[in-house]
Amino acid sequence: MILFLYNVGLIAVLVLGAPWWLWRLVTTQKYRAGLRQRLGFVPRHLVRTVNTRWGLDVADEEVVTNPVVWLHAVSVGEVLAVSHLITTLDEELPQITLVVSTTTRTGYTLAQERFGADRVFYCPLDLPWAVAAYLKTLRPALLVLAETEFWPNLLTSCFSRSIPVVVVNARISNRSWPRYQRLQRLWQPFLSGLTLVLAQTSKDAERLKALGCDPARVTVSGNLKFDVRVTHEAEATRLLRKLANGLKLLVAGSTLEGEETILLDALPALLAAEPRLVVVIAPRHPERFGAVADLLERSGPRWRPRSKLSADAAPLGAGEIVLLDSIGELASVYSLAAVAFVGGSLVPAGGHNPLEPAQFGVPVVMGKFDSNFLGITSSLKADNAIWQIERGELASMTGALLRDTDTARKMGERGRRVFEKEAGATQRTVAAIRNVLAERGNG
Numbered sequence: 001m002i003l004f005l006y007n008v009g010l011i012a013v014l015v016l017g018a019p020w021w022l023w024r025l026v027t028t029q030k031y032r033a034g035l036r037q038r039l040g041f042v043p044r045h046l047v048r049t050v051n052t053r054w055g056l057d058v059a060d061e062e063v064v065t066n067p068v069v070w071l072h073a074v075s076v077g078e079v080l081a082v083s084h085l086i087t088t089l090d091e092e093l094p095q096i097t098l099v100v101s102t103t104t105r106t107g108y109t110l111a112q113e114r115f116g117a118d119r120v121f122y123c124p125l126d127l128p129w130a131v132a133a134y135l136k137t138l139r140p141a142l143l144v145l146a147e148t149e150f151w152p153n154l155l156t157s158c159f160s161r162s163i164p165v166v167v168v169n170a171r172i173s174n175r176s177w178p179r180y181q182r183l184q185r186l187w188q189p190f191l192s193g194l195t196l197v198l199a200q201t202s203k204d205a206e207r208l209k210a211l212g213c214d215p216a217r218v219t220v221s222g223n224l225k226f227d228v229r230v231t232h233e234a235e236a237t238r239l240l241r242k243l244a245n246g247l248k249l250l251v252a253g254s255t256l257e258g259e260e261t262i263l264l265d266a267l268p269a270l271l272a273a274e275p276r277l278v279v280v281i282a283p284r285h286p287e288r289f290g291a292v293a294d295l296l297e298r299s300g301p302r303w304r305p306r307s308k309l310s311a312d313a314a315p316l317g318a319g320e321i322v323l324l325d326s327i328g329e330l331a332s333v334y335s336l337a338a339v340a341f342v343g344g345s346l347v348p349a350g351g352h353n354p355l356e357p358a359q360f361g362v363p364v365v366m367g368k369f370d371s372n373f374l375g376i377t378s379s380l381k382a383d384n385a386i387w388q389i390e391r392g393e394l395a396s397m398t399g400a401l402l403r404d405t406d407t408a409r410k411m412g413e414r415g416r417r418v419f420e421k422e423a424g425a426t427q428r429t430v431a432a433i434r435n436v437l438a439e440r441g442n443g
Contacts, residue, residue: 126154172204266395307326340356386411
């Protein structure tokens with residue numbers, strides 16, 4: 001009954017909202033990206049990947065040999081979080097065919113770069129016919145969901161086909177917890193059927209049990225983001241190292257609207273603290289690159305987009321700003337920072353991942369809006385490996401770290417130790433997935 005009402009409501013929203021959706025499709029590229037795939041048209045490259053992996057006739061789209069594992073990671077953050085997991089699954093379970101879906105255009109692009117375009121696709125909308133098309137084609141032996149991507153039709157369709165569903169890196173943030181609680185009775189029928197839930201923390205595990213997950217199937221495996229290491233240096237990192245030789249970098253990563261203005265307002269004080277400073281600003285969302293470029297142009301500081309950097313470009317100068325208008329390079333660029341500011345945290349958006357700079361021993365400053373990474377920031381704060389600040393403290397606190405290199409170095413080393421100490425979630429997750437496959441005769 002709950003599923004029926006959900007589908008009636010979903011179709012009503014689509015029908016009543018059709019004019020708005022059509023307008024967005026016409027005017028906004030991100031709404032058009034992957035639309036056929038989202039509506040249930042399985043891309044040929046995915047059929048080919050599943051079939052040719054086993055040497056089958058690619059013309060026969062009805063032939064699929066298990067085990068196929070479908071892993072869903074909604075956007076850039078989730079793709080990064082599962083990147084080491086996917087690499088490890090490829091290495092340790094070569095007998096499976098692993099395919100990866102995402103929801104956002106940026107997540108799709110990054111997943112193609114990280115895992116190969118032939119096995120990446122847009123997740124279908126949670127419409128019965130769209131979900132059924134993918135399940136019929138892929139016939140997955142297992143569906144793996146990253147964090148909390150709970151979609152009623154997708155879950156119910158898997159349950160009805162006896163496809164096990166494992167949730168990895170599961171969490172319920174402080175911000176979303178009240179909303180889940182209000183809908184607890186609606187979630188229970190769907191969450192109770194999950195095969196296994198691997199929670200980031202004990203608090204996440206208790207919340208998931210309270211929402212209806214079978215307590216016997218919930219365990220704490222840790223946070224996969226503690227295992228994500230940058231193994232390849234990005235081209236932007238090589239260019240910045242050359243062009244900023246002798247200068248210090250403040251890398252402001254994953255910034256959201258309003259935070260770039262705060263940074264620009266703080267720039268004179270930051271330059272007073274460290275006259276050799278270059279600031280790298282990396283907006284979280286690529287669609288904001290143009291808006292941030294306009295802001296920099298109006299504000300007056302010297303600046304260049306990363307897309308215009310090259311090996312023969314003029315060296316960067318003190319006080320200059322670089323706009324990192326690229327996807328997938330920020331994590332590597334953090335390695336050059338004297339200090340890192342992690343964005344999404346001075347505005348009420350939940351923050352972004354402070355482990356990306358911490359893994360390099362870079363001292364981290366971020367705001368107090370950290371609900372998306374509360375477990376991580378708590379671990380860092382426990383070891384005095386992060387400074388969390390108010391909006392008006394950016395210049396003073398960041399400037400203090402730029403001036404006091406010894407304090408900055410020690411703080412960065414504490415952050416690196418936290419990163420190393422908390423590692424291990426990937427191996428626990430791989431072991432759990434291996435066990436589920438073995439229990440279903442696909443090990």
